[in-house]
Amino acid sequence: MIVEHLIDYNRENRIGISETIFCENKSISQINNICKDLDTNKTTFFTRLKEDQYKKLTSSIKKKLLYNSDSQTAIYGKKPSINKSKANIAIICAGTSDMPSVLEAQQTLYISGIKSDIFPDLGVAGLWRIQKYLKQIMKYKILIVAAGMDGALVSVIGGLVSLPIIALPTSTGYGVANKGTTALNAMLVSCSPGISVVNIDNGYGAASAAIRILNVIKQ
Amino acid sequence: MIVEHLIDYNRENRIGISETIFCENKSISQINNICKDLDTNKTTFFTRLKEDQYKKLTSSIKKKLLYNSDSQTAIYGKKPSINKSKANIAIICAGTSDMPSVLEAQQTLYISGIKSDIFPDLGVAGLWRIQKYLKQIMKYKILIVAAGMDGALVSVIGGLVSLPIIALPTSTGYGVANKGTTALNAMLVSCSPGISVVNIDNGYGAASAAIRILNVIKQ
Amino acid sequence: MIVEHLIDYNRENRIGISETIFCENKSISQINNICKDLDTNKTTFFTRLKEDQYKKLTSSIKKKLLYNSDSQTAIYGKKPSINKSKANIAIICAGTSDMPSVLEAQQTLYISGIKSDIFPDLGVAGLWRIQKYLKQIMKYKILIVAAGMDGALVSVIGGLVSLPIIALPTSTGYGVANKGTTALNAMLVSCSPGISVVNIDNGYGAASAAIRILNVIKQ
Amino acid sequence: MIVEHLIDYNRENRIGISETIFCENKSISQINNICKDLDTNKTTFFTRLKEDQYKKLTSSIKKKLLYNSDSQTAIYGKKPSINKSKANIAIICAGTSDMPSVLEAQQTLYISGIKSDIFPDLGVAGLWRIQKYLKQIMKYKILIVAAGMDGALVSVIGGLVSLPIIALPTSTGYGVANKGTTALNAMLVSCSPGISVVNIDNGYGAASAAIRILNVIKQ
Amino acid sequence: MIVEHLIDYNRENRIGISETIFCENKSISQINNICKDLDTNKTTFFTRLKEDQYKKLTSSIKKKLLYNSDSQTAIYGKKPSINKSKANIAIICAGTSDMPSVLEAQQTLYISGIKSDIFPDLGVAGLWRIQKYLKQIMKYKILIVAAGMDGALVSVIGGLVSLPIIALPTSTGYGVANKGTTALNAMLVSCSPGISVVNIDNGYGAASAAIRILNVIKQ
Amino acid sequence: MIVEHLIDYNRENRIGISETIFCENKSISQINNICKDLDTNKTTFFTRLKEDQYKKLTSSIKKKLLYNSDSQTAIYGKKPSINKSKANIAIICAGTSDMPSVLEAQQTLYISGIKSDIFPDLGVAGLWRIQKYLKQIMKYKILIVAAGMDGALVSVIGGLVSLPIIALPTSTGYGVANKGTTALNAMLVSCSPGISVVNIDNGYGAASAAIRILNVIKQ
């Protein structure tokens, strides 16, 4: 006997973040079956949905999914309504290789109706790039800072601005980059105080942490 | 030749957190020398100052330090003025073994003039304890949640409240607790979304992350 | 010279668990050769037999194998006779991604003639789900609790019920989930006492541990 | 403000294991304070209480603690009443170096009123020792098997008996024994099926897992 | 400029082991080029030559290679002359999954003109299998003992025989088998004294260590 | 909004090394887009550009890239002018498997107009090979020494020559070679003093470190 599956639609009310289906390593039939249980009047978010997986889904299900291949995310059911005013959140990264995580973060914010801006090339090897945009960055309310390799970008920005910084280590790099572990650890032991960190390549988590902060700013 | 030492008093203006002297593994003479360079009209914070170290400092320096042995912290120079209204920050922990990190967090908040409350015994092995205090906890603006061993407390609270949660892994435990690494990793891969995490036993960092959020709430 | 291969049919008499062929990384010709040595009057169990491997086996052998693709297991020879009474064992998991290990456990119990029930969606991010089924769960004799990521489900259930709990960490998750190592370690250092743990994704081992307990309950 | 401390006396009713105070790294004043909150009409168990810590406690508290230095445990309050019949549980270990964990397990059983026997020298380097006692061992209901280094004792016994086996890795050894991690991992990947494992040196956990099995045997 | 490539034909005279080409991760053109430099009057051994790689080599080179797909080895040039008398070396393994490394060892001995026998199924989960063959095993001069998972076979045999034992850990297993690291470490900390160990899956190295011992027995 | 991409052409003036695009894990469209932003009058270097990636690029972009498949590098824009005099830098490696990293180093030097010579087979298992070329090696100004497995080549050369040695660990090997980590660590703890080390397989980094030394020799 298998007891009923349980969708947690109440999650949005409890913590302000939609029910989300994590698709990595799920089989096509598992994803199809989950979709059958979903309510189209509610919003369900899908992460780590590879293009390969998406393409193999039942066509009736595919039609109901708004798929975004760059971020490997999809939206099922009710679409979010974006507040048209300016973005409160900046997502800063060291280079192009960090973009998949950055875009996962942006989509996660989007599904909660939150706008964000991306600064894609501020790696510290060319410090002038941070200096060029520093004043502009200071005008946001929350920063998500993504970097792989040495993760040094987080420490430099952390020493320059007073905003909440959510550090997002990425798996960019090879050898002792150790699939993002070095960036993760470097961010956790940053010499700049008050950096908090999410799992490697976890754009979804970084955005969710930002949403929790917005929850309390709005109060 | 040794070029001059550089105290970063401007840090408070830039990022809202006082210049802080990290004392772990510093020799007595190193700490004495640093103190000689400090300005008594400004606030300098000391962390990881063991009672042993404190007692061996020059007596004239000891007089200028407000030492707190439970949190192994000290304050030099101008004392903080606490806002007398109710605390905005709750520091929750799984059990008594986590208290040194919890108290380091509380002192770090105190030096910035911020009140906080501690909930010391909410480990999930007795779930009724979280249930007893849940409504009260939801009234704060930010939660710092400390736990060692399996770090499960963070996931349970993360699924129940919408507040910003700064997870503070502690080195409580033995064997594969791996000096806090298991709690750290479990918090980073929490099944509850939007948890952000600081280094093991880093009460100072958790409090600093909370200060960054308060910086933006106050705006 | 290669000395004869040795099938351990006596294993069932000694420890109550059938001879089992672990197929991961075995070549097709190795599996074919092993099957040739088997006795169809006895029961032999196959684990980690991928659909790809199964399909390439000699067709005469394939006919003798009862293959189950969801659990990647097969039965060769005598089929088990299931006791029709209610299940003594509940297999609880955090979410759909844990199902392959859960089903391997269920099949392993099945081959020993033991019924089990599956509770597939009790992750602690939505605590109401455990609360909904808690009374029902307490009526079983043994719990197998599977979870990946932070493994927190085990600690929460461990604090609520007095039954034997066999914790089954799964490789669900990414980054510092470390292919199940974080869940494994978190379960080993669970703040709830008396949890014992098997290898990552080892549904077969979890079920075998349950069988050992049933061996002694039956006495 | 520090919210009240919460003793979990109800734990014994919920899961059949007494409230337990883990003393490792707790300060003397922390332990003294906890004792002040305890109820002498109830049983509280203390683990990892070093002789050094015990000796420094307030003398009035020391009088109320029944301390056992070999297992570094103590009992506060109501003493357990032992069932005088023969032991149901055998604790087997590879050699003398494993005894501290073995004795912690025995004391944990004792506090729940359960007798156990210890077989102290059955390491596989001298296989005749297991063979000498094998029939005697088969008469127990549950085995706790402790070993450090290679942990091979567990696999050998696991292939010979059908009883529940709780593997207890110890930190005996040096170099790549890695403080018990090698024994732990070897036990988790034992070639004998159905072994479940607790944390390194966790005699308390192994005994608690045995208690959970006894809970269900008794039903 | 690239300075000349240097084949070490003198190796056999110096240490008694032929020049060997390790093919893992070498490109087809690299292997083709190396073969062009070889002397067909001398013996060169190839290891880790996958069937895929072998098939893509230039056909003229393929003709000169005596390829063995089970062990992924090949011989180029002069073939070894085997001493027809009985084998001095037994290669014992826990199960079929260990055979690729076992066969690499056997081929390495063969290229030096040494016979060996394989005992393929002596895993300790069924101890009767070791007991059945123990007397026969004691008649060899050197044992190579291969095992994955917990590596316990080595400790059991090490406690029963006085022969040199070269332990060969294999990558058999999953989860905390850690691709052979657990077997390797367990063998290194074996409770049976005098076991020496080679790298994971290194059948070539185990055989070479045996050859060094035969070098000195022959003196 | 995505803020503009920022090419760091000034890098060559600041540190003497061209702007470089690291292509590992970049998608085809990401690489195409980066190329569109490049200035053909300046030199841009591409590393880790797999033949597969290269072939899929837009044909107009492919025409502008000078691709080298052995080193997986490419040059875009202005070609380097090589100083025709003799090479100042020797790149020494243990064997053919190390060549991809060696060639990446050579191409990196080439793009800065620097000649280098390669000694491809000097592994210490045949010490006569180092001895044969030692005098010749001593005539260079800088040595890059690449090795995988045990990395012992670096220690032997480090004890024989006074030149700057940049150690380049490679991922050659298997098992506890740990994808180059063992070579890396062995080089870092070399018993020969004054060896400095770059990341595993980082031929680009080794060459860049050599360029920094040439920068100061030229002054």
Added chain:
Amino acid sequence: MIVEHLIDYNRENRIGISETIFCENKSISQINNICKDLDTNKTTFFTRLKEDQYKKLTSSIKKKLLYNSDSQTAIYGKKPSINKSKANIAIICAGTSDMPSVLEAQQTLYISGIKSDIFPDLGVAGLWRIQKYLKQIMKYKILIVAAGMDGALVSVIGGLVSLPIIALPTSTGYGVANKGTTALNAMLVSCSPGISVVNIDNGYGAASAAIRILNVIKQ
């Protein structure tokens, strides 16, 4: 109940190595109790017996122990009779820091009546030292080669001699020497074939492996 302790005197007959008591982390009372069970007509060997431990033993026991502080070993009971002819075994090490393990190996051989010679300073940073003694070293039957840090000594000697080489990694070094793990791994992946390895600092194990080889040479 604690079942009797079991001394394995038969070990010497089975495998040619005396019963040995490993004293690390054993308490004084544990060692005293073991000694009481020993037979003075038989030989028992003690390893890792620190001077501190030795001094605290009961004086009657101390008198029966022949203690050697440099190797931290002791002999109880019958003394070995040394064969006066020349040594068959050379123990080579990189430097003085490796001597404790080297001396443990020498004492282990001594208790089995075997002479050995020590070459204490042959580290590869000064290659002339190996070259000076190479011919002399080639005259032994077995080499034990100890080194910490990079372990490169083993690879160099392994490429020069055809003798059995037992590699003994030591914990000499700091940082990424990782308490001997780097030397261990480097020896396991040595580019010289046929090296077999024992645990870090395991002089006892290296000598025991040599004894196993002598067992078969003597036949």
Added chain:
Amino acid sequence: MIVEHLIDYNRENRIGISETIFCENKSISQINNICKDLDTNKTTFFTRLKEDQYKKLTSSIKKKLLYNSDSQTAIYGKKPSINKSKANIAIICAGTSDMPSVLEAQQTLYISGIKSDIFPDLGVAGLWRIQKYLKQIMKYKILIVAAGMDGALVSVIGGLVSLPIIALPTSTGYGVANKGTTALNAMLVSCSPGISVVNIDNGYGAASAAIRILNVIKQ
């Protein structure tokens, strides 16, 4: 028999660095014995000589040692003659906790007659400090850059100057600073190209690498 000890005085001629005695974990009698073999007309350098060890040496030996407690180094025999001109080497560090390694580097340079300057407080949390000294730093020939924690200082300086940079990771920090491993790895994967790295806390190695560069600049 113990073959003669071998002092490598010729090292200075071969590689330009004096024979050095590494004292960590050496016993007092070992150090005393080494000193007896030394030639007072030559220079021998001692590293990692703790004040405790130094004080316990024979007084006649202590007189011949020029001991420096801050760097834990000593000089035996001929003193170096310092070139009085300005320093060519700058040693930059993030903060006071890095000073022991920095001073070990400075003493190592001093024994070779080389002057160096120290910049002790340039951590990136206060970026203005690097900016203040950047022009001055650019005037040296070689930089040694020491940092613990995140090691970010190296990446920032690496992006700003063209000089050779020897990165010296220190063990400053706690938790996932992992005793310097995080700084080491971050430096190895620095986003600034051409950084080469030495072992954790290896001031001696960093200085020796600088000496090798000076060897070739002087040519």
